[in-house]
Amino acid sequence: MWCQALTAILVLTVNWANAHSWVEQLSNIGPNGSYVCSFGYPRAFVDKSADGSFDQEANEWLLPPARDPPFINKTDLLCHPSQRTLNQASNFPRLQTKPSSMIAIRYAENGHVTVPGGGIDLVGKPEKGGTVFVFGTKQPRPEETLQNVLHWTHDGKGGDRRGRLLTAQNFDDDRCYQLRNDRTTLSEARRLQTPNPKPGQPGSDHELFCETDVRLPDDVTVGQPYTLYWVWQWPTAPQQEPGPLHGQDEYYTSCIDVDIVTDLCLGLNGVLLKDQDPMTTAVPNFKSRTALTADPLALSSQTGFGQPAETSN
Incomplete structure:
Protein backbone atom coordinates (compact mmCIF):
# COMPACT_ATOMS: atom_id res chain seq x y z
CA MET A 1 0.00 0.00 0.00
CA TRP A 2 2.83 2.40 0.91
CA CYS A 3 4.51 1.74 -2.45
CA GLN A 4 1.25 2.41 -4.31
CA ALA A 5 0.82 5.71 -2.47
CA LEU A 6 4.41 6.71 -3.21
CA THR A 7 3.93 5.89 -6.89
CA ALA A 8 0.80 8.05 -7.04
CA ILE A 9 2.65 10.96 -5.43
CA LEU A 10 5.52 10.66 -7.90
CA VAL A 11 3.11 10.58 -10.84
CA LEU A 12 1.37 13.68 -9.51
CA THR A 13 4.69 15.49 -9.20
CA VAL A 14 5.81 14.56 -12.71
CA ASN A 15 2.47 15.56 -14.22
CA TRP A 16 2.53 18.96 -12.54
CA ALA A 17 6.12 19.55 -13.68
CA ASN A 18 5.30 18.73 -17.31
CA ALA A 19 2.23 20.94 -17.62
CA HIS A 20 2.15 24.68 -18.10
CA SER A 21 0.44 27.35 -20.15
CA TRP A 22 -0.44 30.98 -19.59
CA VAL A 23 -1.69 33.90 -21.64
CA GLU A 24 1.07 35.41 -23.76
CA GLN A 25 -0.74 38.12 -25.72
CA LEU A 26 -4.13 39.60 -26.61
CA SER A 27 -5.38 41.14 -29.83
CA ASN A 28 -8.54 42.67 -31.20
CA ILE A 29 -10.14 40.75 -34.06
CA GLY A 30 -11.48 42.73 -37.01
CA PRO A 31 -14.70 41.79 -38.86
CA ASN A 32 -12.68 39.87 -41.45
CA GLY A 33 -10.79 37.87 -38.81
CA SER A 34 -7.55 39.87 -38.93
CA TYR A 35 -5.79 40.91 -35.74
CA VAL A 36 -6.01 44.70 -35.54
CA CYS A 37 -4.60 47.56 -33.48
CA SER A 38 -2.01 47.22 -30.73
CA PHE A 39 -1.38 44.01 -28.82
CA GLY A 40 -2.11 43.77 -25.11
CA TYR A 41 -0.76 41.68 -22.24
CA PRO A 42 -1.77 40.19 -18.88
CA ARG A 43 -1.00 41.85 -15.59
CA ALA A 44 2.72 41.95 -14.68
CA PHE A 45 3.65 39.98 -17.79
CA VAL A 46 7.22 38.68 -18.17
CA ASP A 47 8.40 37.84 -21.69
CA LYS A 48 10.60 34.89 -22.55
CA SER A 49 14.23 36.03 -22.61
CA ALA A 50 16.54 35.59 -25.58
CA ASP A 51 19.34 34.18 -23.39
CA GLY A 52 17.25 31.30 -22.06
CA SER A 53 17.16 32.57 -18.45
CA PHE A 54 13.37 32.95 -18.40
CA ASP A 55 11.61 31.60 -15.31
CA GLN A 56 8.19 30.28 -16.33
CA GLU A 57 6.93 30.66 -12.77
CA ALA A 58 6.90 34.41 -13.36
CA ASN A 59 3.69 33.89 -15.37
CA GLU A 60 2.48 30.39 -14.53
CA TRP A 61 -0.12 29.95 -11.78
CA LEU A 62 -1.17 26.40 -10.94
CA LEU A 63 -4.12 25.48 -8.73
CA PRO A 64 -4.11 23.66 -6.46
CA PRO A 65 -0.44 24.46 -5.80
CA ALA A 66 1.92 21.55 -6.46
CA ARG A 67 2.44 21.13 -2.72
CA ASP A 68 -1.31 20.77 -2.09
CA PRO A 69 -2.78 18.30 -4.58
CA LEU A 78 -7.29 32.80 -8.41
CA CYS A 79 -4.42 35.02 -9.55
CA HIS A 80 -0.65 34.69 -9.55
CA PRO A 81 0.86 36.74 -6.67
CA SER A 82 2.11 39.32 -9.19
CA GLN A 83 -1.34 39.57 -10.81
CA ARG A 84 -3.62 40.22 -7.83
CA THR A 85 -3.89 43.95 -8.45
CA LEU A 86 -4.24 46.07 -11.59
CA ASN A 87 -0.63 46.50 -12.69
CA GLN A 88 1.24 46.23 -15.98
CA ALA A 89 4.90 45.64 -16.71
CA SER A 90 6.35 48.83 -18.18
CA ASN A 91 6.83 47.41 -21.68
CA PHE A 92 3.64 45.36 -21.84
CA PRO A 93 0.48 47.49 -21.77
CA ARG A 94 -3.16 46.54 -21.51
CA LEU A 95 -5.14 45.79 -24.62
CA GLN A 96 -7.30 48.70 -25.75
CA THR A 97 -10.66 47.50 -26.99
CA LYS A 98 -14.31 48.50 -27.41
CA PRO A 99 -17.62 47.28 -26.00
CA SER A 100 -18.89 44.21 -27.89
CA SER A 101 -15.50 43.71 -29.59
CA MET A 102 -14.10 40.27 -30.36
CA ILE A 103 -10.66 39.66 -28.90
CA ALA A 104 -8.20 36.77 -29.14
CA ILE A 105 -6.46 35.61 -25.96
CA ARG A 106 -3.36 33.76 -27.16
CA TYR A 107 -1.18 31.12 -25.50
CA ALA A 108 1.28 28.34 -26.38
CA GLU A 109 -0.05 24.79 -26.50
CA ASN A 110 3.22 23.35 -25.12
CA GLY A 111 2.39 19.85 -26.33
CA HIS A 112 -0.94 19.61 -24.51
CA VAL A 113 -2.71 19.57 -27.87
CA THR A 114 -0.39 17.87 -30.34
CA VAL A 115 1.33 15.29 -28.11
CA PRO A 116 -0.87 12.19 -27.70
CA GLY A 117 -2.56 12.09 -24.30
CA GLY A 118 -1.82 15.76 -23.65
CA GLY A 119 1.84 15.21 -22.85
CA ILE A 120 4.52 12.60 -22.31
CA ASP A 121 3.63 9.97 -19.67
CA LEU A 122 0.31 11.61 -18.81
CA VAL A 123 -2.87 9.63 -18.15
CA GLY A 124 -6.54 10.55 -17.86
CA LYS A 125 -6.35 13.97 -19.48
CA PRO A 126 -9.46 15.36 -21.25
CA GLU A 127 -9.94 15.52 -24.99
CA LYS A 128 -9.13 18.76 -26.82
CA GLY A 129 -6.75 19.76 -24.03
CA GLY A 130 -9.54 20.47 -21.56
CA THR A 131 -11.55 23.67 -21.33
CA VAL A 132 -10.73 27.35 -21.12
CA PHE A 133 -13.29 29.48 -19.30
CA VAL A 134 -13.11 33.26 -19.49
CA PHE A 135 -14.88 35.28 -16.82
CA GLY A 136 -15.33 39.05 -16.79
CA THR A 137 -15.91 41.54 -13.99
CA LYS A 138 -16.02 45.26 -13.31
CA GLN A 139 -15.29 44.58 -9.64
CA PRO A 140 -12.04 42.60 -9.33
CA ARG A 141 -10.65 41.81 -5.90
CA PRO A 142 -7.06 41.07 -4.85
CA GLU A 143 -8.34 38.15 -2.76
CA GLU A 144 -10.38 36.60 -5.60
CA THR A 145 -10.67 32.83 -5.20
CA LEU A 146 -10.99 30.24 -7.92
CA GLN A 147 -13.96 28.49 -6.35
CA ASN A 148 -15.92 31.73 -6.16
CA VAL A 149 -15.32 32.65 -9.80
CA LEU A 150 -16.21 29.15 -11.04
CA HIS A 151 -19.76 29.82 -9.80
CA TRP A 152 -20.24 32.86 -12.05
CA THR A 153 -22.71 32.27 -14.89
CA HIS A 154 -23.49 33.73 -18.31
CA ASP A 155 -26.43 35.73 -16.93
CA GLY A 156 -24.37 37.22 -14.11
CA LYS A 157 -26.62 35.71 -11.43
CA GLY A 158 -24.28 32.97 -10.24
CA GLY A 159 -22.08 33.03 -7.17
CA ASP A 160 -21.68 36.47 -5.61
CA ARG A 161 -22.91 38.12 -8.85
CA ARG A 162 -19.82 40.33 -9.26
CA GLY A 163 -19.00 38.87 -12.66
CA ARG A 164 -20.12 36.60 -15.45
CA LEU A 165 -18.95 33.69 -17.55
CA LEU A 166 -18.16 35.08 -21.01
CA THR A 167 -17.21 31.90 -22.84
CA ALA A 168 -16.22 28.25 -22.56
CA GLN A 169 -13.97 26.88 -25.32
CA ASN A 170 -11.75 23.90 -25.92
CA PHE A 171 -8.10 24.63 -25.10
CA ASP A 172 -7.33 23.26 -28.56
CA ASP A 173 -8.47 25.74 -31.21
CA ASP A 174 -7.95 23.11 -33.95
CA ARG A 175 -5.13 25.14 -35.52
CA CYS A 176 -2.30 25.65 -33.03
CA TYR A 177 0.86 23.60 -32.83
CA GLN A 178 4.26 23.41 -31.19
CA LEU A 179 7.50 22.84 -33.08
CA ARG A 180 9.27 19.86 -31.54
CA ASN A 181 12.36 17.81 -32.32
CA ASP A 182 10.15 14.73 -32.01
CA ARG A 183 7.43 16.02 -34.32
CA THR A 184 4.09 14.35 -33.73
CA THR A 185 1.67 13.35 -36.46
CA LEU A 186 -0.79 16.06 -35.46
CA SER A 187 1.75 18.88 -35.12
CA GLU A 188 3.26 18.03 -38.50
CA ALA A 189 -0.16 17.90 -40.17
CA ARG A 190 -1.08 21.29 -38.74
CA ARG A 191 2.27 22.81 -39.70
CA LEU A 192 1.67 21.77 -43.30
CA GLN A 193 -1.97 22.88 -43.28
CA THR A 194 -1.28 26.28 -41.68
CA PRO A 195 2.33 27.36 -42.31
CA ASN A 196 3.51 30.14 -40.01
CA PRO A 197 6.78 31.44 -41.50
CA LYS A 198 8.80 34.19 -39.86
CA PRO A 199 8.45 37.55 -41.63
CA GLY A 200 10.90 37.89 -44.50
CA GLN A 201 12.00 34.26 -44.21
CA PRO A 202 10.03 32.17 -46.73
CA GLY A 203 10.07 28.48 -45.88
CA SER A 204 10.87 29.08 -42.20
CA ASP A 205 8.75 27.75 -39.35
CA HIS A 206 7.35 29.26 -36.17
CA GLU A 207 5.10 27.68 -33.59
CA LEU A 208 1.48 28.76 -33.80
CA PHE A 209 -0.26 29.94 -30.64
CA CYS A 210 -3.68 28.67 -29.60
CA GLU A 211 -6.35 31.24 -28.86
CA THR A 212 -9.53 31.75 -26.88
CA ASP A 213 -11.93 34.08 -28.70
CA VAL A 214 -14.10 36.30 -26.54
CA ARG A 215 -16.80 38.84 -27.27
CA LEU A 216 -16.80 41.58 -24.65
CA PRO A 217 -20.14 42.57 -23.10
CA ASP A 218 -21.86 45.60 -24.57
CA ASP A 219 -22.29 47.16 -21.12
CA VAL A 220 -18.59 47.54 -20.25
CA THR A 221 -17.78 51.12 -19.30
CA VAL A 222 -15.76 53.32 -21.68
CA GLY A 223 -12.85 54.92 -19.84
CA GLN A 224 -12.65 52.14 -17.24
CA PRO A 225 -10.62 48.91 -17.21
CA TYR A 226 -12.48 45.63 -17.45
CA THR A 227 -11.01 42.51 -15.87
CA LEU A 228 -10.82 39.10 -17.53
CA TYR A 229 -9.96 35.85 -15.79
CA TRP A 230 -8.60 33.17 -18.16
CA VAL A 231 -9.05 29.80 -16.46
CA TRP A 232 -7.77 26.58 -18.05
CA GLN A 233 -9.39 23.49 -16.53
CA TRP A 234 -7.24 20.41 -17.20
CA PRO A 235 -8.18 17.68 -14.70
CA THR A 236 -7.08 14.08 -14.49
CA ALA A 237 -9.93 11.56 -14.55
CA PRO A 238 -10.31 9.06 -11.69
CA GLN A 239 -9.38 5.38 -11.94
CA GLN A 240 -6.55 6.03 -14.43
CA GLU A 241 -3.55 4.00 -13.31
CA PRO A 242 -0.94 4.98 -12.33
CA GLY A 243 -2.73 8.26 -11.67
CA PRO A 244 -4.56 9.25 -8.47
CA LEU A 245 -7.50 7.00 -7.61
CA HIS A 246 -10.03 9.81 -7.27
CA GLY A 247 -8.63 12.01 -10.03
CA GLN A 248 -7.12 15.44 -9.52
CA ASP A 249 -7.88 19.07 -10.19
CA GLU A 250 -5.48 21.04 -12.33
CA TYR A 251 -6.08 24.66 -13.28
CA TYR A 252 -3.87 27.33 -14.81
CA THR A 253 -4.93 30.96 -14.74
CA SER A 254 -4.00 34.37 -16.10
CA CYS A 255 -5.50 37.61 -14.81
CA ILE A 256 -5.93 40.38 -17.35
CA ASP A 257 -7.25 43.93 -17.58
CA VAL A 258 -8.29 45.63 -20.81
CA ASP A 259 -8.89 49.34 -21.33
CA ILE A 260 -12.30 50.16 -22.79
CA VAL A 261 -12.10 52.93 -25.39
CA THR A 262 -14.42 54.55 -27.94
CA ASP A 263 -12.40 53.98 -31.11
CA LEU A 264 -9.75 51.53 -32.27
CA CYS A 265 -6.88 52.08 -34.65
CA LEU A 266 -6.93 50.20 -37.95
CA GLY A 267 -3.39 48.87 -38.31
CA LEU A 268 -1.60 46.10 -36.43
CA ASN A 269 1.16 47.55 -34.26
CA GLY A 270 2.42 47.95 -30.73
CA VAL A 271 4.81 46.06 -28.46
CA LEU A 272 5.84 42.64 -29.78
CA LEU A 273 7.09 39.58 -27.96
CA LYS A 274 10.80 38.79 -28.34
CA ASP A 275 9.74 35.69 -30.26
CA GLN A 276 6.58 37.10 -31.81
CA ASP A 277 4.15 34.63 -33.37
CA PRO A 278 3.83 35.95 -36.96
CA MET A 279 0.22 34.80 -37.45
CA THR A 280 -2.01 37.81 -38.26
CA THR A 281 -5.49 36.25 -38.40
CA ALA A 282 -7.78 34.52 -35.93
CA VAL A 283 -9.06 30.98 -36.37
CA PRO A 284 -11.81 30.80 -39.02
CA ASN A 285 -14.58 30.01 -36.51
CA PHE A 286 -13.62 32.74 -34.02
CA LYS A 287 -17.26 33.83 -33.68
CA SER A 288 -18.63 30.37 -32.89
CA ARG A 289 -16.13 28.52 -30.68
CA THR A 290 -17.50 25.85 -28.34
CA ALA A 291 -16.31 23.40 -25.68
CA LEU A 292 -16.83 19.74 -24.92
CA THR A 293 -17.38 20.81 -21.31
CA ALA A 294 -19.30 24.07 -21.06
CA ASP A 295 -20.07 24.07 -17.32
CA PRO A 296 -17.20 25.10 -15.00
CA LEU A 297 -18.77 23.02 -12.21
CA ALA A 298 -19.33 19.84 -14.22
CA LEU A 299 -16.39 18.10 -12.51
CA SER A 300 -18.24 18.08 -9.19
CA SER A 301 -20.82 15.67 -10.63
CA GLN A 302 -18.38 13.35 -12.41
CA THR A 303 -18.61 9.83 -11.01
CA GLY A 304 -15.67 8.98 -8.79
CA PHE A 305 -14.03 12.41 -9.05
CA GLY A 306 -13.18 14.39 -5.95
CA GLN A 307 -12.22 13.99 -2.33
CA PRO A 308 -14.02 10.91 -0.95
CA ALA A 309 -16.37 11.59 1.93
CA GLU A 310 -15.06 10.59 5.33
CA THR A 311 -16.90 7.76 7.03
CA SER A 312 -17.13 7.11 10.74
CA ASN A 313 -16.09 3.74 12.13
Whole structure:
Protein backbone atom coordinates (compact mmCIF):
# COMPACT_ATOMS: atom_id res chain seq x y z
CA MET A 1 0.00 0.00 0.00
CA TRP A 2 2.83 2.40 0.91
CA CYS A 3 4.51 1.74 -2.45
CA GLN A 4 1.25 2.41 -4.31
CA ALA A 5 0.82 5.71 -2.47
CA LEU A 6 4.41 6.71 -3.21
CA THR A 7 3.93 5.89 -6.89
CA ALA A 8 0.80 8.05 -7.04
CA ILE A 9 2.65 10.96 -5.43
CA LEU A 10 5.52 10.66 -7.90
CA VAL A 11 3.11 10.58 -10.84
CA LEU A 12 1.37 13.68 -9.51
CA THR A 13 4.69 15.49 -9.20
CA VAL A 14 5.81 14.56 -12.71
CA ASN A 15 2.47 15.56 -14.22
CA TRP A 16 2.53 18.96 -12.54
CA ALA A 17 6.12 19.55 -13.68
CA ASN A 18 5.30 18.73 -17.31
CA ALA A 19 2.23 20.94 -17.62
CA HIS A 20 2.15 24.68 -18.10
CA SER A 21 0.44 27.35 -20.15
CA TRP A 22 -0.44 30.98 -19.59
CA VAL A 23 -1.69 33.90 -21.64
CA GLU A 24 1.07 35.41 -23.76
CA GLN A 25 -0.74 38.12 -25.72
CA LEU A 26 -4.13 39.60 -26.61
CA SER A 27 -5.38 41.14 -29.83
CA ASN A 28 -8.54 42.67 -31.20
CA ILE A 29 -10.14 40.75 -34.06
CA GLY A 30 -11.48 42.73 -37.01
CA PRO A 31 -14.70 41.79 -38.86
CA ASN A 32 -12.68 39.87 -41.45
CA GLY A 33 -10.79 37.87 -38.81
CA SER A 34 -7.55 39.87 -38.93
CA TYR A 35 -5.79 40.91 -35.74
CA VAL A 36 -6.01 44.70 -35.54
CA CYS A 37 -4.60 47.56 -33.48
CA SER A 38 -2.01 47.22 -30.73
CA PHE A 39 -1.38 44.01 -28.82
CA GLY A 40 -2.11 43.77 -25.11
CA TYR A 41 -0.76 41.68 -22.24
CA PRO A 42 -1.77 40.19 -18.88
CA ARG A 43 -1.00 41.85 -15.59
CA ALA A 44 2.72 41.95 -14.68
CA PHE A 45 3.65 39.98 -17.79
CA VAL A 46 7.22 38.68 -18.17
CA ASP A 47 8.40 37.84 -21.69
CA LYS A 48 10.60 34.89 -22.55
CA SER A 49 14.23 36.03 -22.61
CA ALA A 50 16.54 35.59 -25.58
CA ASP A 51 19.34 34.18 -23.39
CA GLY A 52 17.25 31.30 -22.06
CA SER A 53 17.16 32.57 -18.45
CA PHE A 54 13.37 32.95 -18.40
CA ASP A 55 11.61 31.60 -15.31
CA GLN A 56 8.19 30.28 -16.33
CA GLU A 57 6.93 30.66 -12.77
CA ALA A 58 6.90 34.41 -13.36
CA ASN A 59 3.69 33.89 -15.37
CA GLU A 60 2.48 30.39 -14.53
CA TRP A 61 -0.12 29.95 -11.78
CA LEU A 62 -1.17 26.40 -10.94
CA LEU A 63 -4.12 25.48 -8.73
CA PRO A 64 -4.11 23.66 -6.46
CA PRO A 65 -0.44 24.46 -5.80
CA ALA A 66 1.92 21.55 -6.46
CA ARG A 67 2.44 21.13 -2.72
CA ASP A 68 -1.31 20.77 -2.09
CA PRO A 69 -2.78 18.30 -4.58
CA PRO A 70 -5.12 16.83 -5.56
CA PHE A 71 -8.18 19.15 -5.26
CA ILE A 72 -8.84 22.88 -5.06
CA ASN A 73 -10.34 24.39 -1.93
CA LYS A 74 -12.18 27.58 -1.05
CA THR A 75 -8.97 29.40 -0.06
CA ASP A 76 -7.08 28.94 -3.35
CA LEU A 77 -6.47 32.43 -4.73
CA LEU A 78 -7.29 32.80 -8.41
CA CYS A 79 -4.42 35.02 -9.55
CA HIS A 80 -0.65 34.69 -9.55
CA PRO A 81 0.86 36.74 -6.67
CA SER A 82 2.11 39.32 -9.19
CA GLN A 83 -1.34 39.57 -10.81
CA ARG A 84 -3.62 40.22 -7.83
CA THR A 85 -3.89 43.95 -8.45
CA LEU A 86 -4.24 46.07 -11.59
CA ASN A 87 -0.63 46.50 -12.69
CA GLN A 88 1.24 46.23 -15.98
CA ALA A 89 4.90 45.64 -16.71
CA SER A 90 6.35 48.83 -18.18
CA ASN A 91 6.83 47.41 -21.68
CA PHE A 92 3.64 45.36 -21.84
CA PRO A 93 0.48 47.49 -21.77
CA ARG A 94 -3.16 46.54 -21.51
CA LEU A 95 -5.14 45.79 -24.62
CA GLN A 96 -7.30 48.70 -25.75
CA THR A 97 -10.66 47.50 -26.99
CA LYS A 98 -14.31 48.50 -27.41
CA PRO A 99 -17.62 47.28 -26.00
CA SER A 100 -18.89 44.21 -27.89
CA SER A 101 -15.50 43.71 -29.59
CA MET A 102 -14.10 40.27 -30.36
CA ILE A 103 -10.66 39.66 -28.90
CA ALA A 104 -8.20 36.77 -29.14
CA ILE A 105 -6.46 35.61 -25.96
CA ARG A 106 -3.36 33.76 -27.16
CA TYR A 107 -1.18 31.12 -25.50
CA ALA A 108 1.28 28.34 -26.38
CA GLU A 109 -0.05 24.79 -26.50
CA ASN A 110 3.22 23.35 -25.12
CA GLY A 111 2.39 19.85 -26.33
CA HIS A 112 -0.94 19.61 -24.51
CA VAL A 113 -2.71 19.57 -27.87
CA THR A 114 -0.39 17.87 -30.34
CA VAL A 115 1.33 15.29 -28.11
CA PRO A 116 -0.87 12.19 -27.70
CA GLY A 117 -2.56 12.09 -24.30
CA GLY A 118 -1.82 15.76 -23.65
CA GLY A 119 1.84 15.21 -22.85
CA ILE A 120 4.52 12.60 -22.31
CA ASP A 121 3.63 9.97 -19.67
CA LEU A 122 0.31 11.61 -18.81
CA VAL A 123 -2.87 9.63 -18.15
CA GLY A 124 -6.54 10.55 -17.86
CA LYS A 125 -6.35 13.97 -19.48
CA PRO A 126 -9.46 15.36 -21.25
CA GLU A 127 -9.94 15.52 -24.99
CA LYS A 128 -9.13 18.76 -26.82
CA GLY A 129 -6.75 19.76 -24.03
CA GLY A 130 -9.54 20.47 -21.56
CA THR A 131 -11.55 23.67 -21.33
CA VAL A 132 -10.73 27.35 -21.12
CA PHE A 133 -13.29 29.48 -19.30
CA VAL A 134 -13.11 33.26 -19.49
CA PHE A 135 -14.88 35.28 -16.82
CA GLY A 136 -15.33 39.05 -16.79
CA THR A 137 -15.91 41.54 -13.99
CA LYS A 138 -16.02 45.26 -13.31
CA GLN A 139 -15.29 44.58 -9.64
CA PRO A 140 -12.04 42.60 -9.33
CA ARG A 141 -10.65 41.81 -5.90
CA PRO A 142 -7.06 41.07 -4.85
CA GLU A 143 -8.34 38.15 -2.76
CA GLU A 144 -10.38 36.60 -5.60
CA THR A 145 -10.67 32.83 -5.20
CA LEU A 146 -10.99 30.24 -7.92
CA GLN A 147 -13.96 28.49 -6.35
CA ASN A 148 -15.92 31.73 -6.16
CA VAL A 149 -15.32 32.65 -9.80
CA LEU A 150 -16.21 29.15 -11.04
CA HIS A 151 -19.76 29.82 -9.80
CA TRP A 152 -20.24 32.86 -12.05
CA THR A 153 -22.71 32.27 -14.89
CA HIS A 154 -23.49 33.73 -18.31
CA ASP A 155 -26.43 35.73 -16.93
CA GLY A 156 -24.37 37.22 -14.11
CA LYS A 157 -26.62 35.71 -11.43
CA GLY A 158 -24.28 32.97 -10.24
CA GLY A 159 -22.08 33.03 -7.17
CA ASP A 160 -21.68 36.47 -5.61
CA ARG A 161 -22.91 38.12 -8.85
CA ARG A 162 -19.82 40.33 -9.26
CA GLY A 163 -19.00 38.87 -12.66
CA ARG A 164 -20.12 36.60 -15.45
CA LEU A 165 -18.95 33.69 -17.55
CA LEU A 166 -18.16 35.08 -21.01
CA THR A 167 -17.21 31.90 -22.84
CA ALA A 168 -16.22 28.25 -22.56
CA GLN A 169 -13.97 26.88 -25.32
CA ASN A 170 -11.75 23.90 -25.92
CA PHE A 171 -8.10 24.63 -25.10
CA ASP A 172 -7.33 23.26 -28.56
CA ASP A 173 -8.47 25.74 -31.21
CA ASP A 174 -7.95 23.11 -33.95
CA ARG A 175 -5.13 25.14 -35.52
CA CYS A 176 -2.30 25.65 -33.03
CA TYR A 177 0.86 23.60 -32.83
CA GLN A 178 4.26 23.41 -31.19
CA LEU A 179 7.50 22.84 -33.08
CA ARG A 180 9.27 19.86 -31.54
CA ASN A 181 12.36 17.81 -32.32
CA ASP A 182 10.15 14.73 -32.01
CA ARG A 183 7.43 16.02 -34.32
CA THR A 184 4.09 14.35 -33.73
CA THR A 185 1.67 13.35 -36.46
CA LEU A 186 -0.79 16.06 -35.46
CA SER A 187 1.75 18.88 -35.12
CA GLU A 188 3.26 18.03 -38.50
CA ALA A 189 -0.16 17.90 -40.17
CA ARG A 190 -1.08 21.29 -38.74
CA ARG A 191 2.27 22.81 -39.70
CA LEU A 192 1.67 21.77 -43.30
CA GLN A 193 -1.97 22.88 -43.28
CA THR A 194 -1.28 26.28 -41.68
CA PRO A 195 2.33 27.36 -42.31
CA ASN A 196 3.51 30.14 -40.01
CA PRO A 197 6.78 31.44 -41.50
CA LYS A 198 8.80 34.19 -39.86
CA PRO A 199 8.45 37.55 -41.63
CA GLY A 200 10.90 37.89 -44.50
CA GLN A 201 12.00 34.26 -44.21
CA PRO A 202 10.03 32.17 -46.73
CA GLY A 203 10.07 28.48 -45.88
CA SER A 204 10.87 29.08 -42.20
CA ASP A 205 8.75 27.75 -39.35
CA HIS A 206 7.35 29.26 -36.17
CA GLU A 207 5.10 27.68 -33.59
CA LEU A 208 1.48 28.76 -33.80
CA PHE A 209 -0.26 29.94 -30.64
CA CYS A 210 -3.68 28.67 -29.60
CA GLU A 211 -6.35 31.24 -28.86
CA THR A 212 -9.53 31.75 -26.88
CA ASP A 213 -11.93 34.08 -28.70
CA VAL A 214 -14.10 36.30 -26.54
CA ARG A 215 -16.80 38.84 -27.27
CA LEU A 216 -16.80 41.58 -24.65
CA PRO A 217 -20.14 42.57 -23.10
CA ASP A 218 -21.86 45.60 -24.57
CA ASP A 219 -22.29 47.16 -21.12
CA VAL A 220 -18.59 47.54 -20.25
CA THR A 221 -17.78 51.12 -19.30
CA VAL A 222 -15.76 53.32 -21.68
CA GLY A 223 -12.85 54.92 -19.84
CA GLN A 224 -12.65 52.14 -17.24
CA PRO A 225 -10.62 48.91 -17.21
CA TYR A 226 -12.48 45.63 -17.45
CA THR A 227 -11.01 42.51 -15.87
CA LEU A 228 -10.82 39.10 -17.53
CA TYR A 229 -9.96 35.85 -15.79
CA TRP A 230 -8.60 33.17 -18.16
CA VAL A 231 -9.05 29.80 -16.46
CA TRP A 232 -7.77 26.58 -18.05
CA GLN A 233 -9.39 23.49 -16.53
CA TRP A 234 -7.24 20.41 -17.20
CA PRO A 235 -8.18 17.68 -14.70
CA THR A 236 -7.08 14.08 -14.49
CA ALA A 237 -9.93 11.56 -14.55
CA PRO A 238 -10.31 9.06 -11.69
CA GLN A 239 -9.38 5.38 -11.94
CA GLN A 240 -6.55 6.03 -14.43
CA GLU A 241 -3.55 4.00 -13.31
CA PRO A 242 -0.94 4.98 -12.33
CA GLY A 243 -2.73 8.26 -11.67
CA PRO A 244 -4.56 9.25 -8.47
CA LEU A 245 -7.50 7.00 -7.61
CA HIS A 246 -10.03 9.81 -7.27
CA GLY A 247 -8.63 12.01 -10.03
CA GLN A 248 -7.12 15.44 -9.52
CA ASP A 249 -7.88 19.07 -10.19
CA GLU A 250 -5.48 21.04 -12.33
CA TYR A 251 -6.08 24.66 -13.28
CA TYR A 252 -3.87 27.33 -14.81
CA THR A 253 -4.93 30.96 -14.74
CA SER A 254 -4.00 34.37 -16.10
CA CYS A 255 -5.50 37.61 -14.81
CA ILE A 256 -5.93 40.38 -17.35
CA ASP A 257 -7.25 43.93 -17.58
CA VAL A 258 -8.29 45.63 -20.81
CA ASP A 259 -8.89 49.34 -21.33
CA ILE A 260 -12.30 50.16 -22.79
CA VAL A 261 -12.10 52.93 -25.39
CA THR A 262 -14.42 54.55 -27.94
CA ASP A 263 -12.40 53.98 -31.11
CA LEU A 264 -9.75 51.53 -32.27
CA CYS A 265 -6.88 52.08 -34.65
CA LEU A 266 -6.93 50.20 -37.95
CA GLY A 267 -3.39 48.87 -38.31
CA LEU A 268 -1.60 46.10 -36.43
CA ASN A 269 1.16 47.55 -34.26
CA GLY A 270 2.42 47.95 -30.73
CA VAL A 271 4.81 46.06 -28.46
CA LEU A 272 5.84 42.64 -29.78
CA LEU A 273 7.09 39.58 -27.96
CA LYS A 274 10.80 38.79 -28.34
CA ASP A 275 9.74 35.69 -30.26
CA GLN A 276 6.58 37.10 -31.81
CA ASP A 277 4.15 34.63 -33.37
CA PRO A 278 3.83 35.95 -36.96
CA MET A 279 0.22 34.80 -37.45
CA THR A 280 -2.01 37.81 -38.26
CA THR A 281 -5.49 36.25 -38.40
CA ALA A 282 -7.78 34.52 -35.93
CA VAL A 283 -9.06 30.98 -36.37
CA PRO A 284 -11.81 30.80 -39.02
CA ASN A 285 -14.58 30.01 -36.51
CA PHE A 286 -13.62 32.74 -34.02
CA LYS A 287 -17.26 33.83 -33.68
CA SER A 288 -18.63 30.37 -32.89
CA ARG A 289 -16.13 28.52 -30.68
CA THR A 290 -17.50 25.85 -28.34
CA ALA A 291 -16.31 23.40 -25.68
CA LEU A 292 -16.83 19.74 -24.92
CA THR A 293 -17.38 20.81 -21.31
CA ALA A 294 -19.30 24.07 -21.06
CA ASP A 295 -20.07 24.07 -17.32
CA PRO A 296 -17.20 25.10 -15.00
CA LEU A 297 -18.77 23.02 -12.21
CA ALA A 298 -19.33 19.84 -14.22
CA LEU A 299 -16.39 18.10 -12.51
CA SER A 300 -18.24 18.08 -9.19
CA SER A 301 -20.82 15.67 -10.63
CA GLN A 302 -18.38 13.35 -12.41
CA THR A 303 -18.61 9.83 -11.01
CA GLY A 304 -15.67 8.98 -8.79
CA PHE A 305 -14.03 12.41 -9.05
CA GLY A 306 -13.18 14.39 -5.95
CA GLN A 307 -12.22 13.99 -2.33
CA PRO A 308 -14.02 10.91 -0.95
CA ALA A 309 -16.37 11.59 1.93
CA GLU A 310 -15.06 10.59 5.33
CA THR A 311 -16.90 7.76 7.03
CA SER A 312 -17.13 7.11 10.74
CA ASN A 313 -16.09 3.74 12.13
